[in-house]
Amino acid sequence: MxxxxxxxxxxxxxxxxxxxxxxxxxxxxxxxxxxxxxxxxxxxxxxxxxxxxxxxxxxxxxxxxxxxxxxxxxxxxxRIPQIARPDIWMRLLEPFLDTTIGHGRQADTDGWLRERGFSEAEIARARARVGPMMTAYNELLWEWEDLNLSDLVLASASSPDAGLYWWAMGIADRAAVE
Incomplete structure (x- = not known):
C-alpha cells in the first residue's frame, strides 16, 4: 500500500x-x-x-x-461520476502478499476473476508477468493485506517497459461496477 x-x-x-x-x-x-x-x-x-x-x-x-x-x-x-469499482489487480496480486494464502482463499479469488471473464491461463500469465517485480517490491514493503494497481504502478515506475504500464491499465479498466 x-x-x-x-x-x-x-x-x-x-x-x-x-x-x-x-x-x-x-x-x-x-x-x-x-x-x-x-x-x-x-x-x-x-x-x-x-x-x-x-x-x-x-x-x-x-x-x-x-x-x-x-x-x-x-x-x-x-458533475464527474464518483464510482468505486472492484479492484482486479488486488486479486491478481494476492499471491505476492507477505502472508500464506490458503488454497480455499486462492480458489475463491481465482473464481472471482473467472466470473469477470479471466481464464485460468490469463490469470497465470498476468501473475507470471508481474511476479518477479511484485515479489521484489513486496520484499521491501512487507504488505500482507492488499497489493493493488497503485502498487503495480509504483513497482514498475523504474521499468523501461511502457507496454507493461498500459497492459496493466487495460486489465484494470475491465472492472465492471458491481
Whole structure:
C-alpha cells in the first residue's frame, strides 16, 4: 500500500482541469501532457486508497489520500461520476502478499476473476508477468493485506517497459461496477 503522500508530488486542481507535475510513472499520459481537462475524466473514486481518477482513455491515475477532499469537490463541481469499482489487480496480486494464502482463499479469488471473464491461463500469465517485480517490491514493503494497481504502478515506475504500464491499465479498466 503506497504511503499517503506519495502521489502528492504533483496535482494541481484548477477551475476546469487537473495539472500533474512529476507524476510517479514515466509512461503515464500526464507525463507527456500534464494537463487533464474535465472532458478527459470518465469517473473518480475519491475514497480509494489512493484516490483514483479514471480517464476516458482507460487509464487510472492516482492522487494523494491527502487530496481526497479536493478531488471530491472537483468531481462534484463538474458533475464527474464518483464510482468505486472492484479492484482486479488486488486479486491478481494476492499471491505476492507477505502472508500464506490458503488454497480455499486462492480458489475463491481465482473464481472471482473467472466470473469477470479471466481464464485460468490469463490469470497465470498476468501473475507470471508481474511476479518477479511484485515479489521484489513486496520484499521491501512487507504488505500482507492488499497489493493493488497503485502498487503495480509504483513497482514498475523504474521499468523501461511502457507496454507493461498500459497492459496493466487495460486489465484494470475491465472492472465492471458491481
Amino acid at each position: 503506497p504511503l499517503p503522500g506519495l502521489w502528492s508530488r504533483g496535482v494541481e486542481f484548477g477551475d476546469d482541469a487537473l495539472t500533474f507535475v512529476d507524476y510517479v510513472h514515466p509512461a503515464a499520459s500526464v507525463c507527456a501532457e500534464p494537463v487533464l481537462s474535465v472532458g478527459g475524466i470518465r469517473d473518480v473514486d475519491p475514497a480509494g486508497f489512493p484516490p483514483e481518477i479514471r480517464t476516458t482513455a482507460g487509464e487510472t491515475l492516482f492522487v494523494s489520500k491527502l487530496r481526497e477532499g479536493d478531488l471530491r469537490q472537483f468531481a462534484e463541481r463538474h
